[in-house]
Amino acid sequence: MSHNNPKTPNSSTKKPMGMGMGRRGATPGEKPKNFWGSLKRLLGYLKPQLVPILFVVSFAVLATVFMITAPKIIGNATNVLFEGIISKNMPENMTKEQAIQMLKLSGNDQIAEMIGPMNIVPGQGVDYNKLVQILLTLLVIYGLSALFKWLQQYLMAGVSQKSIYRLRKDVDNKLAKLPLKYFDSHSHGDILSRVTNDIDNIGRTLQQTLTQIITATVTIIGVIVMMLTISPLLTLIALTLIPLSLIVTMFIVKKSQKQFETQWDSTGKLNGHVEETYSGHNIVKVFNKQKEAKETFDNENARLYQASFKSQFISGIIRPAIAFLNNLNYVAVSVIGGLRVANGLMTLGDVQAFIQYSRMFTQPIVQTANIINILQSTVASAERVFELLDEQDELPDPVQPVELPEIKGRIAFENVSFSYDPKKPLIEGMNLNVYPGENVAIVGPTGAGKTTLVNLLMRFYDVTDGRITLDGIDIRQMRRSDLRKNFGMVLQDTWLFGGTIKENIAYGKEDASDEEIIHAAKAAYVDHFVRTLPHGYDTIIDEEASNLSQGQRQLITIARAFLANPKILILDEATSSVDTRTETLIQQAMEKLMRGRTSFIIAHRLSTIRNADTILVMNHGSIVETGNHEELMKNKGFYYNLYMSQFLGIDLKKPIKEPKTSQENIASVKS
Template identity: 55%
Template sequence: MSEETKTAVAHDADEPAAVARDKTRPQPVAGPGRMMSAGMPAEKPLDFKGSLARLLRLLRPQRAALTGVLVLGAIGVALTVLGPKVLARATDLIFAGVSSRHLPAGATKEQVIEGLRARGENTLADMFTRVDLVPGHGVDFTAVGQVLMIVLALYVFAAFLGVIQARLTTNLVQGAVFRLRQDIEAKFARLPLRYFDRQPRGEVLSRVTNDIDNLAQSLQQTLSQIVTSLFTVLGVLVMMFVISPLLGAIVLLTVPLSVFVAAKIGKRAQPQFIRQWSTTGKLNAHIEEMYSGHSLVHVFGRRKEAEELFRQQNEALYEASFKASFISGTIQPGMMFIGNLSYVLVAVVGALRVASGSLTLGDVQAFIQYSRQFSQPVTQIASMANLLQSGVASAERVFALLDAKEQEPEPEQPRRPEVVRGKVEFEHVSFRYLKDTPLIEDLSLSVEPGSTVAIVGPTGAGKTTLVNLLMRFYEIDGGRITLDGVDIKAMDREELRSKTGMVLQDAWLFGGTIAENIAYGADNVTREQVIEAAKATYVDRFVRTLPDGYDTVLDDEGGTVSTGEKQLITVARAFLAKPAILILDEATSSVDTRTEVLIQHAMNSLRTGRTSFVIAHRLSTIRDADVILVMENGNIVEQGNHETLINAGGAYSRLYAAQFAEAMAETE
């Protein structure tokens, strides 16, 4: 987790949750309502060449390892390619030995050939002209054994180099993916909240988990194999033309056909891979939303709709995956068919060349092996096209995240207040989530150090937006906001947020002990300081009743403690952070009355000596605020203390009377 993200979360600034209650901003489609949507628009076709080039650029920092992979691949392939040519010598020795055994001893090779031609056996005579005959002698098994040992040594050493190459490839790929994950983590710290507002969480998670894993797997399986296959194709071509230019030309004629077939099939498969990973992201987003909103789905009777949307997206994923795999899977059979055609032509023409004496039997045997070695890497490269296309499709989705528009950069020479006292001023501030929809226009406000400012108003009035602008979760469109006379735009965001603590309605706890959750908001704190903060905020009272006390382990949902106890832990976290500015956003709205009293007492302790912004719907909780701001449509329509606003008989008075009447009705 980045420092900036940690700082925001340390003060319980669960940013998406913090702004989710402000209905004035554009909302991502989520929850049960999303089940009625027709799904997100399909992604545009992939820029395969551009994304592949960018993907390969990720390997640049490990040039030494990449060079090692290339060098070892070249040497290993050279040794493997030499094998059939050396083995051809053994075949010729065996053929010569078998043939010599039936010839009269003491005769010379020339005499035997002349005798064959005299009897009209010209074909056999031509074959013997390229063979080392020793009439009367059998097979020289010593020489054959030496040749076989050389071939064995070549293959063993090539395999050894292959193991080293595989190790280097693994380090190369995992290093690139490691840096890519680091880049994504750093990117998250630079992305504005606007990005997360418009992206379903499951879709984002799919990009940083499934797509990166698929990318790593694709690189791991294709990088080394492609290098080896390309070197093999080049090496085999050279050896084939050394043995027989005619046979080499025959094999080479099949290459354009192979490339054409592979390109044609790959072009049809690529859109299906794009669709496959796009649909995977949508399905993951739906599953994540339905899991997190499981209770709401059942409460509102949307289970059938959820299951139907899951079925539709699951079928879409099945269809895209099937088509992508099937279409790309036809490349290998097509390549094998073309390779078999080449094999038949080589066998026929090679036999004729042996009969004419132009080639030895060993040469033809070696050439047939080379033709197989040639077609195999071409087939492998073609069959790896599906993996490569799938990996590049995932890479583009990751690159789209890395290319997302970032928040404004930090100032090169950030300023900071000489002494942070907590004086906050809004000077003619304007802000809008959408360009054509004004929200806050020409808002001015001055908050003295140590005072408590309560912000009330109807839903969508801009209450949460106001504090989000103070935290620089969003950047203002006009005017300026100052902290102790310093424009917050001139301050480093981390520095600004380190001076601010937040307690939200939705308490955020991570998997860890209670003590670790409390200490999350501050650095280098002792156990005694944690307990002191817990006592000041009434956390110690219930922690003492737990079997493991402060070492009680919470899950990421805080399921082992109640809602009110989770909220008290977040208050203790903010208390321990000792911020100069405190933001309390509906911190008691989801708890019972008794727990609310405890949280109020805890927050009173927390607010002492700090500038506090309190957003509340329960007006009874902010009667003692120094200043109460009443907001409507992004504007402050009233401000003053409780008594002044009640006597004014305006918007605040009507809100208070409405809540009082509601409370009386509930009592009756």
């Protein structure tokens, strides 16, 4: 093994990481940055469903039209009843004209004018045959309206879910193409919120809002047409309600919106406090901070209560305010309609139908105001999803990749430079050779660049300059999948999925037999504790693996690496979560596992890497020393100080000795 690292940049190796809790999706009232552009792009997901959408529109129109005609038919039924009652109270053997003439002669001119437009047959009574026909017609109309509404909802459910299916598929494909840099610079909560909450919000809106818009539009147009056919004068009176309703609604919405924003802000802070307190309840108790935690909760809870009360109270005024205006409209229509009935200008059934239409007229107005608010939140959610879809993809694999039938495990860093931030260089001009079967330990203080080497080697990040080769082949000339299948990793942060212990171990080799799984478990000292569990290897691990200790979880991930049997091993503090005795056993197992394989061991506990073939000592992204444990201890340099600080209680207040210049680095570590 050899290396040459001519420059030691004074920069931090910390990667840009997303911190804190992610947003819980677009909150109600959140305004999009580009409403029409995002809405147009969102509607583009509906294009493949154009034919079903046309049927949805048609069914929505038909259902609404049938509902609109119903009040007019009910009015006809009222006319039949009213005319029948009046006819029954008139003398028989008299025509309608004679009855009107008799009323005028007796001074009842107004009554005569009122019955003028009516279908009166003195002495006949209610025409029940006609009334039954009207009621049957009404029953058919209501039935057809319900049928078309059901068909509309059924088709729209398919349209929305298929569109959301495409959107989720695009997001899933995008997540697979995004570089690690994206996940490092965005919090997990934010990414999950875009993939779940925001897409669910879009799905609900596509399911409901489109049909509501169609229904509201057809209802407004249809009701105005029907009202005009009944009475243009009453229609003009009813239309004055539109601007008044809109003014009142917008005024109240504007007032309540501020309170809703405060409510959602308070909800986020309260949830964050509860989550932090719950996850760290042991720390809270150890430092006797229960009282402070409770006070913080009480303050945020009170703030949330006030904001929620005000927002709900103010927004709740909309319905009473609109109802008040409706009642004024109802009084005006009733009085003026009654006068027109008395003067024979309208029938009683028409007045009744008109009152129903005026009631129907205000509902879509309020509905439209709600739709506008929902659309704002939905398009804001869509923008967040589209932001993810528009992120730059990971560099594609080469068109004609190099395939290595069997690798030997020689790795070389050739004049490699890299930085997470172009303005802050991290690694510059690194040269490193690792030979097949060599065990290389990488040590150094936090932020020295140890994990960065692994990220570059696995192509989670690509080098800025220079190249990394595997058996002489630039790893950028290989498919990432071909490269990574030769690596096995055991990380400090264990990752187990919900499933059995057997399935978690077999994750390293899909077609593994039970014998192979048990053999790997024994090699990693998993078999003993697994057999003490009630269900053995079929024990279900929950999502957070809380039914296993941290050490047991770590051992299972090590067993997974045993089973995968890779050519190259990467161990990142693999024994950091186990006790001393288990650590010794794992070290023995690791020595067997690493035998004949190229291995990289990242370690903070220097006792775990004393037997490594070569130790790389890193600081500020540079290799400052190299050699085995005995050689580095004799040099009494950077590694010596690190080792002594861990085991012999060296005074940590004194600065750790570092090579002064890059020339001194080369002289002290050249091999």
